[in-house]
Amino acid sequence: MLLRNSLWNLSGSAVPMVVALATVPLLIHALGVEGFGIVTLVGSVIGYFGVLDVNLSAGAIKYLSEHHAAGDCKRFAETFWFGIMFYGLLGLIGALGIFFGAHALIEHFFEVTPGMRDATVDAFRIGALGFALSQAQNYLLVVPQALQRYDRSAQSEAFFGVLVNLASVAAAMAGTGITGVIAARVAVSATNLLYLVWLIRGFRLGLAPCWPRKEVRALLMSFSAYAYLSKIASTLHQHADKLIVGAIAGPVALTFYTVPVTLAGRILGLTYRLSSVIYPRASALAGAGRINELRPVYLDVMRYVTFINIAALGAIVLAGDEFLRRWVGEAFVQNGYPVLVLMTIALLVDSLTNIPSLVNDALGHPRITGRFALANGLFGIATVYLGTLSGGIVGAASGHLLASVTLGMSFLLFVHGRTVPVTFGEALRSGFGRSLAIGALVIGVLVPLKWLMPAGVVTTVAIVCAAMLALTMAGLYFIVGVEERAAMLAFARRLRS
Numbered sequence: 001m002l003l004r005n006s007l008w009n010l011s012g013s014a015v016p017m018v019v020a021l022a023t024v025p026l027l028i029h030a031l032g033v034e035g036f037g038i039v040t041l042v043g044s045v046i047g048y049f050g051v052l053d054v055n056l057s058a059g060a061i062k063y064l065s066e067h068h069a070a071g072d073c074k075r076f077a078e079t080f081w082f083g084i085m086f087y088g089l090l091g092l093i094g095a096l097g098i099f100f101g102a103h104a105l106i107e108h109f110f111e112v113t114p115g116m117r118d119a120t121v122d123a124f125r126i127g128a129l130g131f132a133l134s135q136a137q138n139y140l141l142v143v144p145q146a147l148q149r150y151d152r153s154a155q156s157e158a159f160f161g162v163l164v165n166l167a168s169v170a171a172a173m174a175g176t177g178i179t180g181v182i183a184a185r186v187a188v189s190a191t192n193l194l195y196l197v198w199l200i201r202g203f204r205l206g207l208a209p210c211w212p213r214k215e216v217r218a219l220l221m222s223f224s225a226y227a228y229l230s231k232i233a234s235t236l237h238q239h240a241d242k243l244i245v246g247a248i249a250g251p252v253a254l255t256f257y258t259v260p261v262t263l264a265g266r267i268l269g270l271t272y273r274l275s276s277v278i279y280p281r282a283s284a285l286a287g288a289g290r291i292n293e294l295r296p297v298y299l300d301v302m303r304y305v306t307f308i309n310i311a312a313l314g315a316i317v318l319a320g321d322e323f324l325r326r327w328v329g330e331a332f333v334q335n336g337y338p339v340l341v342l343m344t345i346a347l348l349v350d351s352l353t354n355i356p357s358l359v360n361d362a363l364g365h366p367r368i369t370g371r372f373a374l375a376n377g378l379f380g381i382a383t384v385y386l387g388t389l390s391g392g393i394v395g396a397a398s399g400h401l402l403a404s405v406t407l408g409m410s411f412l413l414f415v416h417g418r419t420v421p422v423t424f425g426e427a428l429r430s431g432f433g434r435s436l437a438i439g440a441l442v443i444g445v446l447v448p449l450k451w452l453m454p455a456g457v458v459t460t461v462a463i464v465c466a467a468m469l470a471l472t473m474a475g476l477y478f479i480v481g482v483e484e485r486a487a488m489l490a491f492a493r494r495l496r497s
Contacts, residue, residue, distance in 0.1 A: 024036075026173065031178060038119075038120050044246075045098070046130065060146065064080065068146065078213060082220060091131060096128070106121055120178065123179050126183050137192055143203070143205075144199065156195060163191075241261075253393055260339045267312050275301055281297070286362060305355065306432040310439030311475075318446065318460065345401055346400045350404050356415050356427075363420075365415075376403055376407035383399030383403045384399040384403075387402075449463055
């Protein structure tokens with residue numbers, strides 16, 4: 001079930017990612033460099049209002065999973081309705097703040113050319129409705145995930161993720177400008193919300209409206225209070241760097257920064273989808289008192305996901321410049337390729353903390369994850385700000401990397417053997433350490449060939465194929481376990497016969 005859920009969860013993000021990457025050049029062409037930067041800025045500001053969310057969804061997944069596993073329908077319903085009421089109120093407050101603060105944002109914080117100011121204000125105000133809808137939409141997605149029905153949540157995310165990108169391009173190509181693009185995204189979000197309501201009704205969970213008891217509210221809020229720190233850090237991590245670059249360097253530089261950062265984040269974000277399914281699984285095992293079953297699952301998932309991440313890093317380093325050249329133009333190679341490499345390494349380091357964080361939270365220790373995540377977010381803001389001042393967008397990416405290495409490694413050393421039932425030495429030998437060593441060795445041998453051979457599409461494809469083949473062989477012999485390798489060979493023999 002864990003593998004199936006991982007693959008479904010991956011597909012829910014992978015399909016929209018491919019479409020999103022394909023539509024970026026079309027959006028830049030239709031909106032212009034500044035227009036695309038403004039759309040990114042609107043999304044970042046709206047995302048930044050997510051700091052109002054105390055991360056109740058994290059606690060909801062944990063307790064919905066536990067109550068469903070225990071057959072406690074009453075507590076399940078109370079937990080669900082408390083989340084609905086909370087996110088409804090949150091969406092209203094955030095939407096009002098964005099709507100009435102739109103003009104002040106343009107006047108005092110961001111440099112926009114005079115001809116784009118009115119349209120930018122309108123885009124923010126339309127986006128305010130999108131914020132309210134997205135809060136309810138994101139919460140409703142936790143229900144199928146808590147039930148470990150990632151097939152249904154992934155289908156929703158994939159379909160509407162593709163639709164929102166296509167609708168954005170259609171609006172831009174129709175000449176509606178940045179306001180039309182934001183309005184199209186809001187319309188898709190509203191449709192997605194209606195679909196999720198219909199989907200949850202189909203599970204027949206007996207979710208009659210009810211007022212949650214004090215003990216249910218207290219339990220959920222107590223967990224979420226610490227998880228809120230992780231939410232703040234995540235919001236800072238995803239949006240603060242863009243706000244800093246936009247405020248210091250302007251929308252044009254923000255576009256040159258956002259494109260490679262989006263590429264790196266989309267690719268490495270896929271593997272988080274593979275690993276995130278361990279959260280409801282660990283919560284259910286904890287609720288059933290079967291923690292001993294978690295250790296081998298933890299080590300296997302961490303080893304495999306880390307190896308996939310470092311394979312993605314190798315592909316980006318080897319092919320990133322040529323991909324940017326063909327994707328969005330030569331100007332993005334000179335300005336964006338160094339950012340792409342630095343951000344990919346930073347995201348690789350960040351990915352090492354994903355599975356420990358999920359298991360740590362599932363076992364009831366969100367305060368530790370939250371404190372480290374908040375420290376990482378705050379330290380990251382400082383390093384990105386100083387990096388942007390001194391080195392522009394490359395400096396911003398370097399600051400991001402410094403924060404990731406410093407706080408990420410500190411977190412891994414702290415939680416292993418304390419709140420995560422695996423020592424750091426075990427994780428290094430049988431988990432992420434082995435994957436990092438093997439992957440780095442393979443990529444380290446191939447990277448010099450990139451600079452020794454003539455540039456071009458054929459050379460890039462050949463080197464990437466060689467890297468993927470070498471990594472696949474190394475993974476089969478050094479990363480995949482004996483039983484899994486035997487099962488894969490048996491499956492291959494069946495296919496051949």
